[in-house]
Amino acid sequence: xxxISSEPLSxxxxxxxDYTRSLGPVLGRFATGLRAHTIAGIRGSDGRVLVPPTEYDxxxxxxxxxxxxxxxxxxxxxxxxxxxxxxxxxxxxxFAWALVKxxxxxxxLLHAVDxxxxxxxxxxxxxxxxxxxEPVGSIxxxxxxxxxxxxxxxxxxxxxxxxxxxxTPIHLTYQHTxxxxxxxxxxxxxxxxxxxxxxxxxxxxxxxxxxxxxxxGVPTExxxxxxxxxxxxxxCVVNVPFLGQxxxxxYVAAYILLEGADIPFLHLVLGCAADEVRMxxxxxxxxxxxxxWGTTLxxxxxxxxxxxxxxxxxxxxxxx
Amino acid sequence: MSEVAVVGFAQAPNVRRTPGTTNGxxxxxxxxxxxxxxxxxxKQDIGFWCSGSSDYLAGRxxxxxxxxxxxxxxxxxxxxxxxxxxxxxxxxxWVKIRTGEVDTALVYGFGKSSAGELRRIMAMQMDPYLxxxxxxxxxxxxxxxxxxxxxxxxxxxRDMAEVAASSRRAALSNPDAQLAGDTTAEELLKQxxxxxxxxxxxxxxxxxxxxxIILASGDKARDLCDKPAWISGFExxxxxxxxxxxDLTTSPSTIAAAKAAGVDGVQVAELHAPFTxxxxxLRQALGLGEEVRVNPSGGVLAGxxxxxxxxxxxxxxxxxxxxxxxxxxxxxxxxGPLLQQNLVCVLEGR
Ligand SMILES: [Zn+2]
Numbered sequence: 012x013x014x015i016s017s018e019p020l021s022x023x024x025x026x027x028x029d030y031t032r033s034l035g036p037v038l039g040r041f042a043t044g045l046r047a048h049t050i051a052g053i054r055g056s057d058g059r060v061l062v063p064p065t066e067y068d069x070x071x072x073x074x075x076x077x078x079x080x081x082x083x084x085x086x087x088x089x090x091x092x093x094x095x096x097x098x099x100x101x102x103x104x105x106f107a108w109a110l111v112k113x114x115x116x117x118x119x120l121l122h123a124v125d126x127x128x129x130x131x132x133x134x135x136x137x138x139x140x141x142x143x144x145e146p147v148g149s150i151x152x153x154x155x156x157x158x159x160x161x162x163x164x165x166x167x168x169x170x171x172x173x174x175x176x177x178x179t180p181i182h183l184t185y186q187h188t189x190x191x192x193x194x195x196x197x198x199x200x201x202x203x204x205x206x207x208x209x210x211x212x213x214x215x216x217x218x219x220x221x222x223x224x225x226x227x228g229v230p231t232e233x234x235x236x237x238x239x240x241x242x243x244x245x246x247c248v249v250n251v252p253f254l255g256q257x258x259x260x261x262y263v264a265a266y267i268l269l270e271g272a273d274i275p276f277l278h279l280v281l282g283c284a285a286d287e288v289r290m291x292x293x294x295x296x297x298x299x300x301x302x303x304w305g306t307t308l309x310x311x312x313x314x315x316x317x318x319x320x321x322x323x324x325x326x327x328x329x330x331x
Numbered sequence: 332m333s334e335v336a337v338v339g340f341a342q343a344p345n346v347r348r349t350p351g352t353t354n355g356x357x358x359x360x361x362x363x364x365x366x367x368x369x370x371x372x373x374k375q376d377i378g379f380w381c382s383g384s385s386d387y388l389a390g391r392x393x394x395x396x397x398x399x400x401x402x403x404x405x406x407x408x409x410x411x412x413x414x415x416x417x418x419x420x421x422x423x424x425w426v427k428i429r430t431g432e433v434d435t436a437l438v439y440g441f442g443k444s445s446a447g448e449l450r451r452i453m454a455m456q457m458d459p460y461l462x463x464x465x466x467x468x469x470x471x472x473x474x475x476x477x478x479x480x481x482x483x484x485x486x487x488x489r490d491m492a493e494v495a496a497s498s499r500r501a502a503l504s505n506p507d508a509q510l511a512g513d514t515t516a517e518e519l520l521k522q523x524x525x526x527x528x529x530x531x532x533x534x535x536x537x538x539x540x541x542x543x544i545i546l547a548s549g550d551k552a553r554d555l556c557d558k559p560a561w562i563s564g565f566e567x568x569x570x571x572x573x574x575x576x577x578d579l580t581t582s583p584s585t586i587a588a589a590k591a592a593g594v595d596g597v598q599v600a601e602l603h604a605p606f607t608x609x610x611x612x613l614r615q616a617l618g619l620g621e622e623v624r625v626n627p628s629g630g631v632l633a634g635x636x637x638x639x640x641x642x643x644x645x646x647x648x649x650x651x652x653x654x655x656x657x658x659x660x661x662x663x664x665x666x667g668p669l670l671q672q673n674l675v676c677v678l679e680g681r
Contacts, residue, residue, distance in 0.1 A: 019350045026390055038460050061576060063461045068398050069571040087480065089574075091474025092527035097451050099466035108471045119575030121462055121472075129527050149460050179464045185447040190352045221400060222356040225503070228363060228374065228403025266666035292423050321593065 015206070016197045017191035024187035037066045040078060042174040045152040048142055048166075052081045052116050056165045058118035058260060063150075080113030083140040092129040098182065101155045107132045111156055121244050123155040131158060142166040148174030190222035192231055198308040199236075203298065207272055209233040215273040237310070239296035241269035242322040244331055248285045261285040267294060267314055275330055277310070280327070282315030291321035335428045335547035337653075337678065338560030339464040340646030341366040342542035345384045345509040345634025354397035355441030358541035362439070363401060363539050366543050370555050374403055377545075378433025380410045381424045382415030383440040383636035384538060384638045387455045392446055398441060409433070416603075418664030418674050419540070419642030425548055425565055440540035440639035446638040447664040449537050449637070457598035457668055469668070470534055474526040476669050477608040481579050483530060485615070488528060492516035493609035495632055496531035498610075502629025509538050532632075535605040539634025542643045560649035560660070560678040564592030567674035574669055585616040585663070592675040597661040599624040599651045601644035605631055609670060613663060617675075625660075627651065641665065645676050654678040656678040 034042055037053060039062050044051040053064035062081050067074055077154050089116040091111040095190050096102060100124035104278035109132075125141065126132050138156035146152040146169035187198060191206055196219045198246035199206035208220030208231035215224065220231045246265035282297070287309035305312045342360040351357030367373060376409070380402060384395050387671070395412045402408065413419045438612035453469035480486045493516045493614025502511035519532045545555075552559040568584035568591075572579055577583075600623050602608035610630065619625060628647040631640045641664025648662035662675040 012515065020351075024390055032459065061573075063573070065571075065576070066574060069573065069576050088476045089478045089579075091471045091478060091529065092524065093468070093471050094526075097448070097466060097468050099451070100468070101465055108475060109469060110475055114574075118573070119573055122465065127340075134478065139390075150464050165603065166419060177460060177464075179459065183452060183455075184355070184445060185389065187390060187446065188350060188352055190357065193352075195611070222354075223360050223400040224403060225400045226403055226405040227362060228401055230360065252666070 015195050017195050017244045019188045019191055020194040020197055021188040024185040025182065026185065027180070027182045029178050029180050031176060032144065032176055034177055037064050037075070039173060039175050040064070042148040042177065044080070046148040046169040046171070046174060047148070048083070048144040048168040049144075050081050050083060051138075052079045052120060053077060054079055060115060061118050062113055062116035062120055065296065066094065079115065080107060081116045083112035085111045085116070087132070087134060087136045087138060088112050088119045088126065090132050098130055101151070102115060105170060106155065109138070111138060122153055125155045127155050128206050139163070142168075145169075149177055154292065165229060192220035192222055195234070196220055200310050201304055202210065203301070203304060203310065205237045205239055205269060207237050209235055209260045218272050218276060222308040228295060235271065237269045237271050239269070239298070240317065241267050241272070241294065242294045242327055243280060243288060243290060243294060244268050244275045245290060246328045247289050248288075263288045265314070268327050273330065278311065280315070281313040289321065291324060291327065293317045293319045294321060332429045334552075334561060335425050335546055335548055336552040336561045337544055337645065337649035338535070338547045338552050338555045339366050339370040339545035339647055339657050340542070341369065342382045342506050342507055342639070342643055342646065343540050345538045345540045345636055347509060347537060347539070351443065351539075353391060353443045354394050354444065355384065355541055356398060356401045358441055359398060359401035359439060359543070362541055362543050363437075366437070366545060370501045370545055371524050372450040372545065372555070377407065377435050377437045379424055379427045379615060381412065381420040381446055382440050383413045383642065384422040384442060385414055387452050388442050388447065388637055390394050394602060395443070397463055397513065400623045411429060413436055415666040415672070416638050416641035418603075418645055418676070419567065419666065420676065421544060421546070421645060422565060422644060427588055428546055428548045434551045435548045437543060438546065438642065439541065439543035440596045442639060443539045443541050443636035444637045446498060452666070469486055470526045472668060473534070473572070473575070474529045475604065477533070478528050479549065480580050480608050485580055485653040486608055487609045489520065490517055490611060491533050492519040494607040494610045496625060498629050498632040501627055502633035505633065506627045507634065508629045509536055510551045511633060515570040515630045519606070529606065533607040535631045535635035540634065540639050542568065542636070542639040542646060542663070543641060544646050544649070556653070557681055558653050558655070560652035561681055562676060563676035563679045564594070564675070566591040567672065569667075569672045572667065572671060579669060580612065581671060582612060582616045582670045585613060585675070587662060588673050589617050592677050594618070594661050594675065594677055596661050597623060597677065599627060599648065600650045600661040601628060601630065601663065603631055603644050603664045605635055605665075607632065612670070617663070639645060641674065648676070648678050652678050654681070
C-alpha cells in the first residue's frame, strides 16, 4: 500500500564556486594600479578618458592603448540608496550605489558611497576613494567612496608583480524543490524502497520517476516498486583523482538497470576488482545501516556483484 | 524569403511562487498541451524548438536540458537554447523559418525567479571584472538610472507612479497577471522607498512563469489560423555593458532597433520595462505618441517571469492583431542590465 506524499520536497541549496579569470593588458594595468592606489583610465578614439578603462572603444570598437591616470576624487553623477545591503556588497551597513566621475575622467565608475544616510547624498556631491585594508589588485581595492567631510582613513598601498589574474568568489542561495514525482521517490528511499513510475502513454518505467516522460511530454503516474538488484549496462573505471573524491581510484561508476525498469541510473560498483566489472554483470544494492537512511540515494552505499551468471546482451541492449 | 507569422501563444499564470522545479517542466507541460491543441498541431509537426532560460536563475547547470523533457523529445528533435529572454530564441526561430530550413517553430521561455535571491542573481549578468565582484543588486542599479532621468527632468516620481497605477488597471482584464488593481499614483506614492528613488511599485514583481509561441511560414500560417500576426520587422541591438559609459537616460540600441524594424503607424505596443521609469524612457526612445495604446496586458509591472517576459510581449502584441483590435503592433523585449540589449518586433494583420 502506498502512503507516501507527493508534496514537493524542498530544501535550501547553497551554490559556491570561484571564477578565476585572466585580466589582459588593459584590465591588468587597471588592477595593478588600484593595488598601488592609482586609478588608470584609457583615452578613447574621440579623446575622452574612459574609466574604468576599456580594451576597445565603445563607439568605434578601435583597440585602445593610451593609458591616463585620473584622480582619486570625483563627482557623484547619480545614486540610489540601499537600506538593507545584500551579501557580498561593499558595505554591510546602509550605503548608496553611485556612478562616480573621477577628476580627469569622462565616464563614470560604479561603486558604493559610505554616507551614513540618504540625506547626506546628492547628485553632484564630491567624494574620495577609501582604499581597502589589504589591496590585492581588484575593484574591491576601492573599499568604497566617502564624502570629503569625512576624516580620511590612512591605508597602505600594495606592491608586487603586475596583476594578471582575478578570482571572484560566487555564492548564491536557492530554495531547491523536487518535482512531486521525485519527491515520492526520495521519500520512498527513506523507507528503503525504490519507487519508479510508469508513463501512461508509452508504459516505460522510470526511476527516478519524471515530471514529464521525455518521449511523450506527460507526467509519469502509476507507481512501481522496483527490486534492489539489476544489471550493469555500461560503466567506466575512474582512475583520475579529483577534488572532493570520496573513494580512492581506481573504482567503477556504472549505469545500473534495475529489474523491471526502462532506464538505468548511475551508481558505484564495488566489492570486486575494477577490471572485473563488465556489461551484463548482475549486481545488488549494498544498503547502509538503517539508522543512516534519509531521503537520498546515498542510502545505497554501492552495488556489488551477486555472482549469478551475466544477463544476456539482448536483455539490456535497448537501454544503453 | 518566407513570410513568418505568430499563429499561437500560451502562457502559465504569472505568480509570486510555484511549488515546481527550476527546470520549468511543471509550468511548461500544460502550456505546450494548450498551444498544440489550439493550433491543431502535434509535436511531430514542429520543425524547430528554441528556448530562453538561465542556469543562474535555476541554480543548476544545463537546466534547459531537463526542460526539454516537457516537449517529449523522442524521436529526436531539432532544438536550440539562448541564455537570455526567449524573445531572442524567437528571433533565432524566425531566422530558421526565413531561410527556409523549417516551416514551423515552437519557442518557449521559463523562469522560477522565486527559487533564488533575484536581486543578487542579476549581478551575474554584469561585467565580471569591474561590477559583479561588487554584487550590485538589480534594483539599486535601476535606481541610478531612475535618478538620472529625474535630475534631467525627463520624468518624476509621480510620473513613475502613474505608470504603475495604469499597469495595474490594465492588468484587471488580464487573467494571467500577478498584480492588478484599481489604484492611484497618490496611493502608491505614500509607500516607502525600496531603493531611493524606487518604491516597490516601480519594480516588476518577482514572478514564476513560462510561455510559448508557435511561428509558421506563409501558407502554413494561413492554414493554421484565420488571422496570423505577420512579422513585418524584427531587429535587435546592443549597447556597451559599461553602464558608466552610456547615456542611461535614453536607449540607443532601442532607437536603432526600432528604426531598422520600422515602427511607424503602430497602434499598440507591448513594452518590456521592468521598472516604471524604463516604460517612460522606452516610449520616448520608440517615439510612441499619445494615440498608441501601451501595454494593454499590464506589461511586466503586472508580472515579470524572467526569460519569458519578453516573449510574452510578442505573444500579447500578436493577440491584439489576431483579435482584430489592431492592424499593426509593436513588441519590445530587453535583456541585460539597464536596457542593455533591446529587440523590436513589428506585427501586422493582413
Ligand atoms: Zn512515455
